[in-house]
Amino acid sequence: MAFNKIMLIPFLTVIAISAVFGAYLWQVGPGGKDISTLPSAMIDKPVPEFFLPPIEGRKTGLNSNDLKSGVSLVNVWASWCPPCRVEHPFLMKLARDGVVIHGINYRDKPADAERFLRNLGDPYHQIGADITGRVSIDWGIYGYPETFVVDQSGRIRYRHVGPITQDVVDKLIRPLLTRITNK
């Protein structure tokens, strides 16, 4: 059979498809982009209007106006969420360094939330109790914990899904806080 250019097509197709998938795997491979987290629809939008009561027995809750007076982190957590325990030391460290962190306590029992804070420390400036989970839906939350960076005008600038790590703190949160605080 004579050599025909058309015979190259299957080979080229396989090579092209492999290249596309290969490039994708390279991106998401070890140390690469994390594709399990979704881009937030809320980035650069003002925080949703909300009003949350305090955890039962406490004095101050959290509402949207509290987020318009300065740069802050908003952390969605629950005592029953294991990754929230993992990230907790990083929040404590940030709070000690003077970062304002507000908490949204998601679907938690007041006593459990209190015990969590008593045992591990309380990094939060103000905490709102989202017992029904409705306010969390307004924030577009689907995984716990989630952490938002909110600027002084009350706009959401960054969101992190899952526990924050040293890397996230050093490479994303701190530089972003510095940038928007100095603006």
Added chain:
Amino acid sequence: MKKLIILLMLLVTPVFAIQPDEILKNSELEKRAREISKDLRCLVCQNQSIDDSDAPLARDLRVLVRERVEMGESDGQVIKYIVDRYGDFVLLRPPLKSSTIILWAAPIIFLIFGIFGLFRWFRRQSDERPDNRMPLTAEETEQLAAALKPKDL
């Protein structure tokens, strides 16, 4: 034993994630809410609709969908409410926009390529056939003529 297995298999019923207390009294609205829920992704499990998922967030979203349907919102308004918060990813059917055009156009492009390929293949086949055909030998011609000649009855 066999009978028991068959009996057990007959007893299998589909399990619904939706809880009885979530269902609306108005069956018309409930039907709409279910249709909306089927197209919304459960973001915790990511490949189930909220209608199929047992995740607490899916339940919250199902209840939310029903509340908004009861408030008299159209299907589009309910879906927009959720997309505003969770982004297009929450839709199990991606919308047609400039960023998703490749996704929607790909099947058509592949189909065109396929038709083009088939067309070329058939044309080449018919081009080649005359070259492949060997002329009949004198003996074969005779045999063919004999075979084709109408037989005397």
